[in-house]
Amino acid sequence: MVADPILLIGAAILGLCFGSFLNVCILRLAKEDKKQRSLFHPPSTCPSCGQPIAWRDNIPVVSWLLLRGRCRRCGHPISLQYPIIEAVVGVLWIAAMVVYGPTVHFLAAALFGTILLGIAITDARHYLIPDEYNWAGLIIGLSASLTAGVPGFKDAVLGAATGFALLYAVGVVGRWVFKEEAMGGGDIKMMAMVGAFVGWKGVLLTVFAASVFGSLVYVPLLLRGKKRHVPFGVFLAMGAAVVFVFRDAIIDWYLRFVRAG
Secondary structure, rough: OOOOOHHHHHHHHHHHHHHHHHHHHHOOOOOOOOOHHHOOOOEEEEOOOOOOOOHHOOOOOOHHHOOOOEEEEEEEEOOOOHHHHHHHHHHHHHHHHHOOHHHHHHHHHHHHHHHHHHHHHHHHHHHOOOOHHHHHHHHHHHHHHHHHHHHHHHHHHHHHHHHHHHHHHHHHHHHHEEEEEOOOOHHHHHHHHHHHHHHHHHHHHHHHHHHHHHHHHHHHHOOOOOOOOOOOOHHHHHHHHHHHHEEEHHHHHHHHHHHHO
16 A cells, blocks of 8 residues: 555654664663663763763764764764664654554554564674563554454464463473573563564464574584574564564465465
């Protein structure tokens, strides 16, 4: 569907703002010091001179471009990550509006995609999936399911339970077989969050898709003798995004394939 230009502009603005907030989450939630993990205090500061960033220098994408990627006070370069994340999330929100229109599903899709992006980046950098992403996503997913009534809420709860139980079981079996930690607690809680959005069938598809994506990266590394830990949360995020958008189409294709066989 083609959304009204005003709605697209509104979605873009919201996306840029959430992208700016996601930058704060990515920067702070990976810190071990609980006091430094607050998302609201202290306010944003220059990583070089430590001076607070004025509101006019904190406008998503625009400020970075006007300042040519440097701090107004000390001239120190500001990471390109900030405008890239903001722009990506802005595009994500626009895409969600185009596909779903001004509905609750649009809001769920946009927020889910934003959280998945935060998880993927944080896990890729720090091998960590902060609980804040998972609990916030779980609440949003369960809340959004209420628009479909009791059946929708039951499906979301069942999906969350399935996601948690499945990854927990994989972790237990993996620990028994490989004699080492096979599945992190963050991955397990993440799949509970994902299940609230995609249901129990979507959970199975997500884990399968993540395994395929992960194999495409891990197997070549293994063949080259570079055995290393691969952040599975990155691939779970990729799989969850694909399943959220194409779940019904994938299931329909699979059923037609089975019947034809």
